[in-house]
Amino acid sequence: MPAAPEMPWLPAQLNALLAQQGHALLLEGPSGLGQFALAMGWAKALLCEAHALGTPLAPACGVCESCHAVQVHTHPDLLVLLPEAMQLDLGWSSADTDSASEAKRKPSQEIRVEAMRKMITFCQRTDARGRGKVVVVYPAESMNTVTANALLKTLEEPPGNSRFVLATEASHRLLPTIRSRCHSWKMAWPADAEIHAWLSAGHSTAEQVQGAMQASGGRPQNAWELLQSGFEPQAWSQLPRQLLQGQAGLLAAASPSQTIAVLQQLCHDVMAMVVGAVPRYFSQDSLKPLVAHLGAQTGETITQQLQQGGQSPRQRTLERLAQWSVDLQQAQRTSEHPFAPELMLTALLDQASQALQAKR
Ligand SMILES: [Zn+2]
Incomplete structure (x- = not known):
């Protein structure tokens, strides 16, 4: 995938951050707004050697020795902590995970204890280039309990010249004590x-x-x-109707975790339409056949309703959709290690058909 061009909404945020004091930053907001790029921009500016020590910070020059070292991932005073699974995507794969035994293991989705050990050692030594040291943690919610507590201790008693930037897409999953130690920055939309x-x-x-x-x-x-x-916009807008007809549509070529993500979006939107709200991921037009179908399923007599415990048909539809949402969340937890991806796709489509009362 080619690298995305620089996000034009980040420089103003970086300037605002550089004008602030504090040794620990927490960049929060939903995914996809540029958290990691902003965190790296901040780290790079702190380490940049173009401005004289003691003068106000400015965005990194991009050409000094320090900036170059950051670009090629060899800066001795910068530590970037990412889950292994993300290192490759972001171009930060580390050489020390390449040993034979490590290579066989599936890359971890967590920031693991070894990373924290590295962080503690990093913070204890003196800086190599005289501009202090910076630790970047992304996504901060991928720290497990052990690593989060190790970081907390370091944040509580920060070694003299270390600064931290944590970027998160789910700040509610962080330890409250970590959040309270950081200066919070809400990513601008x-x-x-x-x-x-x-x-x-x-x-x-x-x-x-x-x-x-x-x-x-x-x-x-x-x-x-x-x-x-x-x-393809057309394949996307056809998906609700295809699922109703028992077809997989674009999901036929998707991985289990992609399929789950798309079905979660669809579930959200169908629920929104059923309660009369505006859908978010699909157009109203593309959802209409599905919602009309669910409406048609509810033409019951009062007696039938009473037999169902007095719930209105709409309530039952919503409960079925809510259960589908819970099932999808559970599936998401196992989707990283499916026993058989094809079987998982079939199971997910069956689940969708049931929730939407579609053909199979
Ligand atoms: Zn520079």
Whole structure:
């Protein structure tokens, strides 16, 4: 996937952050707004050697020795902690996970204890280039309890010249004590026009950009990834009708975790439509056949309703959809290690048919 162009909504946020004091930052907000890029921008600015020591901080120059070292991932005073599974995606794969026994293991989704050990050692030694040291943790919610507590101790008694930037897409999953030790920064949601202009730089058509924006719930980085993976707006809008007819549509080519994510979006939107709210990921038009179908299922007599415990048909539909949502969350937890991906897809589609009372 080609690297995305610089996100134009980040520089103003970086300037605001650099004007603040504090040794620990927490960048919070939903995924896809550029948390990691902003965290790296902050770290790079702190380490940049273009400005004289003691003068106000400015965004990194990009050309000094320090900036170059950050770019090639060899800066001795920068430690970037990522789950293994993300290191490759973000171009930060570390050499020390390449040993034979490690290579066989599936890359971890967590920031593991070894990473914290590295962090503690890193914080205890003196800086090599005289600008202090910076630790980047992303996504901060991927620390397990042990690593989070190790970090907490370091945040409570920060070694003299270490600073921290934690970026998270789920701050509610962080230890409250970690949140309270950090200066919080809520990621700004860029204007639609700004996102459109940024996404269009990837040579997608206006229709594709519009469709990807909707399918990603308006989160720019997620929309960018969709476009890079060949997103087709038509296939997306056909999916609800296809599922109703017992077809897999674009899910036939998706991984289990992608399938679950799409079905969760669909479940959310169908529930929204059933209670009369506006859907977020699919257009109202594309959902209409599904919602009409669910409505048609509810033409029961009062006697039948009473036999069902007095619940209204709509209530039962909502309960079925809510149960589907719970089932999808459970499936998500096992989707990283499915025993047989094809079987999982079939099971997920069966589940969807049942929730939507579709053909199978
Ligand atoms: Zn520089």
